[in-house]
Amino acid sequence: MESKERMYQLLANLIMAITACVCVLPFILLFSSSITSQASIIKHGFNFIPTDISFEAYGYLWNDAAKIIRAYGVTIVVTLIGTTVSLIITTMLAYPLSRKDLPLRNFLAFFIFFTLLFNGGLVPLYLIYTKLFDFKNTIWSLIIPIGLTNAFFVMITRTFFQTTIPYEVIESGKMDGAGEFKIFYRIVLPLSLPILATVGLFQTIHYWNDWFNGLIFLTDSKLFSIQNLLNRILLDAQFLSSMDFGTAQGDLMAAVPTQTIRLAIAVIGVIPILIIYPFFQGFFVKGLTVGAVKG
Secondary structure (H helix, E strand, O other): OHHHHHHHHHHHHHHHHHHHHHHHHHHHHHHHHHOEOHHHHHHHOOOOOOOOEOOHHHHHHHOOHHHHHHHHHHHHHHHHHHHHHHHHHHHHHHHHHHOOOOOOHHHHHHHHHHHHHOOOOHHHHHHHHHHHOOOOOOHHHHOOOOOOOOHHHHHHHHHHHHHHOOHHHHHHHHHOOOOHHHHHHHHHOHHHHHHHHHHHHHHHHHHHHOOHHHHHHOOOHHHOOHHHHHHHHHHHHHHHHHOOOOOHHHHHHHOOOHHHHHHHHHHHHHHHHHHHHHHHHHHHHHHHHHHOOOO
16 A cells, blocks of 8 residues: 555656646746857757857846836836735625625626626727826826736636635624624635635736736836836847848847847746745645635
8 A cells, every 4th residue: 555655656746847847947948048149049049058158138138227127116016006906806896796695696796707708899998098097108007907807816706705615604703793894804815815825826927927008008118017118128129130221330230139139038027926936836825724624
């Protein structure tokens, strides 16, 4: 029996090791290629070990270091505010929907689910947030449109409340004289750390990687998020390399390493998430443990 358990443990460890390699190797290849000269990439392709180490791509990006730091600051502020407000709205909307005594519960649930399948399109979205709310060239245009809440997150949070939190616990809170809000933040939320961590993680990644809102709502470069700024730098580099200026300066501009710049941009964009994720993962595992019901 012990040999079977040992074989099962060995097989499980092997599968997890292979899965980890599949996840890690692309990042190693990405970073290795970003510090390789463009000529080497064109000649030899992408390699895990750089054949000709060159930091010319990072040197090119260093010219915009001040803008990149400011863009990081904008992205961090947007991610923190957006994720926090999104969790508040999602939980406060999902909790009433999980209560069977809520009037018009089915209608409201259908109304939310309907928004998951259909939307008004880009033109009404742009007109509403620029003409009605005047969010153009404001930081709120990076937080509120297309991201503040999501019908899918509301539905899975509602399902978590229904299946995980016994109604008897809520009734006991009422018997102790607690009101609805006190039951919500003193009983329901502490038992909901797993779903809060899960939704929070997805929303954090969404806000960090979002570029669409900045593309349609921002023209002021001082408000660009890191994704918008890096995309603008890449487009500028591609433009310079494609133009024929017919001079020595033009030849120098045409030599801009667009391939490695693209890779370096990806590294700069993903490194903060890779650094923060292990700490968030620890909180995520702790939330699973705290939210679990002991048998």
